[in-house]
Amino acid sequence: MMRTAILSACVLAGALISCNSAPSKKERDSAVTNPELTNTSATCYMKTVGKDTFLLQVLVEDDKVDGVLDYDFFEKDKSSGILDGKLNDNILRATYSFHAEGTQSTRQVVFKLMGDQAYEAIADSMDTQGNPVFNGKDELLKFDPAPYKKQACQ
Numbered sequence: 001m002m003r004t005a006i007l008s009a010c011v012l013a014g015a016l017i018s019c020n021s022a023p024s025k026k027e028r029d030s031a032v033t034n035p036e037l038t039n040t041s042a043t044c045y046m047k048t049v050g051k052d053t054f055l056l057q058v059l060v061e062d063d064k065v066d067g068v069l070d071y072d073f074f075e076k077d078k079s080s081g082i083l084d085g086k087l088n089d090n091i092l093r094a095t096y097s098f099h100a101e102g103t104q105s106t107r108q109v110v111f112k113l114m115g116d117q118a119y120e121a122i123a124d125s126m127d128t129q130g131n132p133v134f135n136g137k138d139e140l141l142k143f144d145p146a147p148y149k150k151q152a153c154q
Contacts, residue, residue, distance in 0.1 A: 042067075045118040045148035050074065056111065056118055056148050063087050069096055069109065077101045083109065090114060091138045107131045110141060117147035 045056040051074035058067035067083035077100055085094025092111040097104070108131065110121035122142045123132030135141055 042153050044151050044153040046151050047146060047148040049146065054120075054148060057153060058083065058092070058113075060087055065092055065094060067094070069098070079105075085109075087113070089138060091141070092118075093134075108134060110134045111148075112141070112143055114147075116150035118150075119143035119145075119147050 042057055042059045045058075047054040047056075053070075053072045055070040055072070056067065057069075058065050063086050065083060065085045065087050067085075068081070069083050070078065070080045072078045079098045079100035081096055081098025083092075083094040083096055085092055090113050092109075092113055094109050094111075095106055096109045097106045099105075112119040112121070120143065121134055122144055124135050124142075125133045127133050
């Protein structure tokens, strides 16, 4: 009887300690590099090409856009990060701060948001560091013909 009471007390104490412990470094890093947008007005788009899946989640307030962008390549390194940009005439130009291959990086991304679809721009060239360079004139941008499609945010 006493043994059962002691065992129960130890289990309860362990549960309380684990519930009150600080998040691990991995949990903190994940929250920084891939925050979830909790606002109900966020819009989500997904694109699947073969076994690769891409997810774009955006929250638009006036012309300011915050979001999350994930590239999940099958059996390859994935990148996951946040967007910070501006929306002008359905063209989203944003800085993508992401984590991939064990490093933190930043590059520009451009999307055209049209109704229930989002089209990712194709870079005109690459700079000396290998980052995409997009035309500064929206009417000269080229877009991938396969769209991301609107879906319920998870």
